[in-house]
Amino acid sequence: MFSVDLTENAQLRPLEPWQAEEFLAHMDRARATVDRWIPWASVSADLAGATATLQRYADNAAKDGQRLYGIWLDGVLVGGTMFVAFDARIGNCEIGVWLEPSATGRGLVTRAARVLIDWAFRTRGLHRAEWHCNPDNIDSSNVARRLGMTREALLRQAYPWNGVRNDTEIWAVLASEWK
Numbered sequence: 001m002f003s004v005d006l007t008e009n010a011q012l013r014p015l016e017p018w019q020a021e022e023f024l025a026h027m028d029r030a031r032a033t034v035d036r037w038i039p040w041a042s043v044s045a046d047l048a049g050a051t052a053t054l055q056r057y058a059d060n061a062a063k064d065g066q067r068l069y070g071i072w073l074d075g076v077l078v079g080g081t082m083f084v085a086f087d088a089r090i091g092n093c094e095i096g097v098w099l100e101p102s103a104t105g106r107g108l109v110t111r112a113a114r115v116l117i118d119w120a121f122r123t124r125g126l127h128r129a130e131w132h133c134n135p136d137n138i139d140s141s142n143v144a145r146r147l148g149m150t151r152e153a154l155l156r157q158a159y160p161w162n163g164v165r166n167d168t169e170i171w172a173v174l175a176s177e178w179k
Contacts, residue, residue, distance in 0.1 A: 006071065006111040015070035015080055017054040023070075024050035026077040030100035036161055037137055038098045057082065064088055069116070071099065071108050078103035081112040084132070086120070091127035093120050097143065104139075110146050117147065121175040131171040144171035148179060 004012040015023060027044045035041040044050040057068035065086050071079040079099030086093045095116055097109045113131075120126040131149055133140035144151070149171035157165035 004115050006108055006115075007106065010071060010073045010106070010108050010111075012069050012071055012081070012112045012115055015054060015057070015068045015077075017051055017058055019070070019077075020047055020051040020054055022077050023054060026070075026079075026100065029102070030079070030098065033101050034098045037134060037140065038096070041098070069112065071103070071112050073103050073106075073108065079108065079112075081109065081116055083116065083120075085130075088124055088126065091125070092130065093126055093128070094130040094132060096132075097140070110143050113143060113147060117173065117178065121178050125175075127175050129173050132168050133171070134166050135169050136166075141169060141171070144169075147173060148177065149173045 002013065006012055024044065024047055027041060027050060031041050031045070044053045054068065057066055060066035061068075066083050067086060068082045069080055070077050071081065079097070081095065081097045084094040084096040093116075095113050097113055099109050117129045120129055129149075131140075131144040131147070133144065135141065135154065141151075150173065151169055151171050153170040155168040155170065158168040159166055
């Protein structure tokens with residue numbers, strides 16, 4: 001298994017089904033913060049749900065699609081990043097991230113997302129990376145800015161959460177713009 005150092009005490013590694021118990025413990029710590037932004041947080045509420053979430057990403061990675069990676073800080077799973085969408089045929093991907101409160105403010109999400117985008121562009125030859133977030137999620141919009149992305153659109157009332165329709169911002173960076 002590979003591991004990419006994000007800082008001297010933080011690593012980015014694949015997050016796989018065999019890690020479901022660790023993932024569930026992490027989700028239990030993070031759920032109150034991330035449930036509104038990450039649609040699968042609430043369905044990963046028990047070991048079966050956590051395993052199913054990790055298995056779905058493993059199956060999609062085997063098909064050259066979605067992928068899921070964890071962020072470990074001092075040996076503890078504290079967040080992650082993923083290819084929400086990955087289509088090598090058309091050259092587009094979407095990056096998603098999450099982090100539990102204990103690990104915020106360290107630049108881990110920005111560094112981890114940069115690793116994924118860099119791999120998508122330089123190794124896989126993709127053309128476009130997108131970032132979707134609720135405009136109320138200022139931290140997420142700020143990461144998109146730090147990654148050099150451009151805000152391209154606001155999709156009004158694009159998805160429901162807890163009975164309320166929410167907006168989505170679309171940010172993107174092209175391979176030709178990537179530094």
